[in-house]
Amino acid sequence: MFDRELVKGSTSLILLQLLTEKDMYGYEIVKEMERRSGHALQVKEGTLYPALHKLEKQEYIEAYWLEMEKGPARKYYKITESGKEILQKKTNEWQSFVSVIDKVIGRKGYDSI
Numbered sequence: 001m002f003d004r005e006l007v008k009g010s011t012s013l014i015l016l017q018l019l020t021e022k023d024m025y026g027y028e029i030v031k032e033m034e035r036r037s038g039h040a041l042q043v044k045e046g047t048l049y050p051a052l053h054k055l056e057k058q059e060y061i062e063a064y065w066l067e068m069e070k071g072p073a074r075k076y077y078k079i080t081e082s083g084k085e086i087l088q089k090k091t092n093e094w095q096s097f098v099s100v101i102d103k104v105i106g107r108k109g110y111d112s113i
Contacts, residue, residue, distance in 0.1 A: 016087040
């Protein structure tokens with residue numbers, strides 16, 4: 001399990017990436033994050049839904065309801081074109097950040113900072 005602040009800072013990047021692959025509903029997103037991370041990322045509803053609502057307000061994702069054959073309708077989320085654009089920007093920023101942190105903590109040479 002990771003520090004909550006680390007997870008919180010990367011949640012939007014993770015959500016946007018997952019939603020580029022397919023539309024998902026909240027519980028499905030949580031389970032996919034857990035599965036892909038080997039259960040290291042366990043996001044609670046109190047983190048997930050505010051992050052989804054923020055992305056929706058920024059128009060990076062859209063929500064829609066889908067009726068289920070059995071059970072209640074589910075609210076699905078899908079990425080928008082502007083969401084795809086910001087995902088590329090955030091991915092590049094994340095990769096640069098990780099590279100700099102690696103250099104600072106001594107994992108890579110620091111000559112090129």
